[in-house]
Amino acid sequence: MEDFNRILFWVFSTLMLGSGALAITRAHLVNAAMFFIQVILCMAGLFLLLDAQFLALIQVLVYAGSVVVLFLFVIMLLDQREESKRVTTGGMLAGGITFASLTALLGTIVLQHAKTNPDAALPAGGSVGLRDVVRTLFTHYLLPFEMTALVLLAAMVGIVVLSRKR
Amino acid sequence: MLTDYLIVSGVLFALGVAGVAMRRNILVMLMSVEMCLNAANLTVVALQRYMPPHPESVSPYGAQVMTLFVIALAAAEVAVGLALIVALFRVKRSTSVEQLSELKA
Numbered sequence: 001m002e003d004f005n006r007i008l009f010w011v012f013s014t015l016m017l018g019s020g021a022l023a024i025t026r027a028h029l030v031n032a033a034m035f036f037i038q039v040i041l042c043m044a045g046l047f048l049l050l051d052a053q054f055l056a057l058i059q060v061l062v063y064a065g066s067v068v069v070l071f072l073f074v075i076m077l078l079d080q081r082e083e084s085k086r087v088t089t090g091g092m093l094a095g096g097i098t099f100a101s102l103t104a105l106l107g108t109i110v111l112q113h114a115k116t117n118p119d120a121a122l123p124a125g126g127s128v129g130l131r132d133v134v135r136t137l138f139t140h141y142l143l144p145f146e147m148t149a150l151v152l153l154a155a156m157v158g159i160v161v162l163s164r165k166r
Numbered sequence: 167m168l169t170d171y172l173i174v175s176g177v178l179f180a181l182g183v184a185g186v187a188m189r190r191n192i193l194v195m196l197m198s199v200e201m202c203l204n205a206a207n208l209t210v211v212a213l214q215r216y217m218p219p220h221p222e223s224v225s226p227y228g229a230q231v232m233t234l235f236v237i238a239l240a241a242a243e244v245a246v247g248l249a250l251i252v253a254l255f256r257v258k259r260s261t262s263v264e265q266l267s268e269l270k271a
Contacts, residue, residue: 024185095188106176
């Protein structure tokens, strides 16, 4: 079971990083959005491997179901000119340098941390039901939950104001 | 195993930042920022799964609840960002950030 999880982890993470790299380099925006959906779905798979079934569900519903659809609406609504699609050599260079240095930095931090704190024994995970997470959400985190609802309302009003014709 | 998850999320974060640096299209830049947020979510969930809970924590699932809030706020952020992009497109007829250089001296 542990081996199977490990294989699934490598499959999901390779697919996710590969399609992430393709999503930021594709010239055509619809292709980029499709690769972005693949990143989202692989991330949901990783959440499942981490015993976070609720988050995997929310990830697919909210990201793949609404965020990417919103992106696709806007991509198809706006008439993209050719020059804004192009990936320049200078841009490639800047992106490559940023990627290499950030990966080196974060990798060093993580490996250093792993060296000083060797893997602790895995706490008893078992299956985390929807019930446990949602009970936490509606008891200890009730106020932040209501605040999130308020933020969503404010965002909705803001969007109506922004997209009004004047 | 925790180290593997942290490295994967670090590489995904670096890809997101590289996307912001590389592209001049504002839609792809927004998409890359979303990728960074996803990488941060993966870090939080992996740490919650592989670290023993803090003795004073009220619930071991606080990390998952926080990630839920991040996802909800990211959705709100994308909606507002795309509305701004559409409003910008009405004025500039373009989604390239090279067209937005009025503040440059």
